[in-house]
Amino acid sequence: MAFLDILKQIVDSFEGCIGGIVIGIDGISVEQYMKESANIDFQNIGAEYMNLMKTITDTSRTLGFEEPGQLIIEYQDTTLIVRSINKDYFVILAAKNNGNIGKGRFLLRKNILNFSKEF
Amino acid sequence: MAFLDILKQIVDSFEGCIGGIVIGIDGISVEQYMKESANIDFQNIGAEYMNLMKTITDTSRTLGFEEPGQLIIEYQDTTLIVRSINKDYFVILAAKNNGNIGKGRFLLRKNILNFSKEF
Numbered sequence: 001m002a003f004l005d006i007l008k009q010i011v012d013s014f015e016g017c018i019g020g021i022v023i024g025i026d027g028i029s030v031e032q033y034m035k036e037s038a039n040i041d042f043q044n045i046g047a048e049y050m051n052l053m054k055t056i057t058d059t060s061r062t063l064g065f066e067e068p069g070q071l072i073i074e075y076q077d078t079t080l081i082v083r084s085i086n087k088d089y090f091v092i093l094a095a096k097n098n099g100n101i102g103k104g105r106f107l108l109r110k111n112i113l114n115f116s117k118e119f
Numbered sequence: 120m121a122f123l124d125i126l127k128q129i130v131d132s133f134e135g136c137i138g139g140i141v142i143g144i145d146g147i148s149v150e151q152y153m154k155e156s157a158n159i160d161f162q163n164i165g166a167e168y169m170n171l172m173k174t175i176t177d178t179s180r181t182l183g184f185e186e187p188g189q190l191i192i193e194y195q196d197t198t199l200i201v202r203s204i205n206k207d208y209f210v211i212l213a214a215k216n217n218g219n220i221g222k223g224r225f226l227l228r229k230n231i232l233n234f235s236k237e238f
Binding site: 045074 | 160163164167168171174175178179181182184185187188190191192193194195197221
C-alpha cells in the first residue's frame, strides 16, 4: 500500500484529525494528506519538528534513554503526534483536541509496520 | 496541600508510575517523590527536559502555536509526561510503559489546579 493510502486510512478514521505527513529526519516531506478543511502548513511544522526530534534524541542519549519512539505535544487547541517509522523517517499527525487522540495513537501503532514496509 | 502530598497522591494512584518532580523552567527542582523501587535521576532528567521545553516553546511560537501545555515522550520502556503548571513551573512524571499512562494524564490534569494554588 502506498504512503498516501495508509495516511488517508489513518486520517479519515481518526475523528478530529486534520491531516498527516511522512517526513525524513532531514525535514524533506515524502507524502502528506490533509482533510479539505485543514488550514495548516504541514511542510513547515514537519521540518521544524524534525529539528526538534534531533535535539530530543541527543538529550535522550545524554540521559541514558534510547531514541524516543513517539512524542505527543498538546497545545491549547491542537495535538501533534510524532512517531518514528525507522531512524530516518517519521509520521506526524495533527488533530483538534476535541478529537479522539487515543484512537489516533492506536491507528498509528497499528499501521506503523505498513509504513516501514514501504522503505 | 503541599507539593509533596499532591505528587505522592498522583504517583501512588498511577499504576506503573516511578515518580514525579515539580521543577522550574530554570531546571531547579522544587519537590520530588519517587517510589522505593525507582532507579532514575530525576534532577538530571528534569533539568534536561526544562532545556528541551524552552526549545520546543521557541519552535512552537515560530510555527504560530501557543506554548505547549503538555508533552508525552514514549521511549521503549519508559514514558515521560511533562505538564506545565504555569509558564515558570512544570510537573514531570515517569512511568513504565506497561503502566496506565491514560490514568496518569487524567490524574495530572485533575490535580494541576492544586499545584498552581501552591504558587
